[in-house]
Amino acid sequence: MSRPFDLTLYLVTDPRLVAERGLLATVEAAVKGGVTLVQLRDPDAHGRALVEQARALKALLAPLGIPLIVNDRVDVAVAADADGVHLGQDDMSPADARALLGPERILGLSVGNPAEFAGSSSGIDIGAVDYLGVGPVKATGTKKDAGAAIGAAGVAAVRALTRRPIVGIGGIDGALAGEVIRAGADGVAVVSAICAAPDPEHAARALLSAVTAAR
Numbered sequence: 001m002s003r004p005f006d007l008t009l010y011l012v013t014d015p016r017l018v019a020e021r022g023l024l025a026t027v028e029a030a031v032k033g034g035v036t037l038v039q040l041r042d043p044d045a046h047g048r049a050l051v052e053q054a055r056a057l058k059a060l061l062a063p064l065g066i067p068l069i070v071n072d073r074v075d076v077a078v079a080a081d082a083d084g085v086h087l088g089q090d091d092m093s094p095a096d097a098r099a100l101l102g103p104e105r106i107l108g109l110s111v112g113n114p115a116e117f118a119g120s121s122s123g124i125d126i127g128a129v130d131y132l133g134v135g136p137v138k139a140t141g142t143k144k145d146a147g148a149a150i151g152a153a154g155v156a157a158v159r160a161l162t163r164r165p166i167v168g169i170g171g172i173d174g175a176l177a178g179e180v181i182r183a184g185a186d187g188v189a190v191v192s193a194i195c196a197a198p199d200p201e202h203a204a205r206a207l208l209s210a211v212t213a214a215r
């Protein structure tokens, strides 16, 4: 069984959007505002730099009891003793990742739409997965190769297919956060709404209020 985690407000980092403030300062502020889970996502970074960033984030987050997830890279997560990994449909299969990560680390899987969930649950070992990242909910400039937006209705459609925890992602701001929660998501994952905000602590607090009010 994996260690506990809370999807309520999931911060996914972006190297360009945090460049000015800095990765650690942005995450520290966001956590003060109420972020419950953090993912290190830097698709272009090399392994050594990623491990260093993950170790620094882990040192910041572990004393606060907030788990650190690494995007894509099982090897980096293990090297930095991160709490888990988030995988996409083209990344290593969840079953293979689970074999490398062990039973305790948290494993997330992206699901773009209900059909993709159906494919994952019949093909890949969905049993190895702890939560699903569902989206993009709305079109986003943050991930250029994201699929078509599915809206809150798409989140509801995936919700109807599984009891596994789900977090909506893609184009989520304060207004959409409530809709995503009302569609049945357990939480919201955001990049730009926090990383590009002039005050990440305030932005996180506002998103958390929107999620809490919608529950």
Ligand SMILES: Cc1ncc(COP(=O)(O)OP(=O)(O)O)c(N)n1
Residues within 6 Å of the ligand: 010, 012, 039, 041, 043, 071, 072, 086, 087, 088, 089, 091, 108, 109, 110, 111, 132, 133, 134, 143, 167, 169, 189
């Ligand atoms: C919480 C969460 N959901 C979805 C994604 C997207 O993952 P993926 O489809 O593998 O795309 P990349 O992020 O690797 O470009 C995510 N990272 N986190």
Ligand SMILES: Cc1ncsc1CCOP(=O)(O)O
Residues within 6 Å of the ligand: 012, 135, 136, 139, 140, 141, 142, 143, 146, 169, 170, 171, 172, 189, 190, 191, 192, 193
């Ligand atoms: C990583 C990812 N996966 C699906 S959409 C997305 C980017 C979300 O970024 P933003 O919250 O800025 O729209």
Ligand SMILES: [Mg+2]
Residues within 6 Å of the ligand: 071, 072, 086, 087, 088, 091
């Ligand atoms: Mg990926």
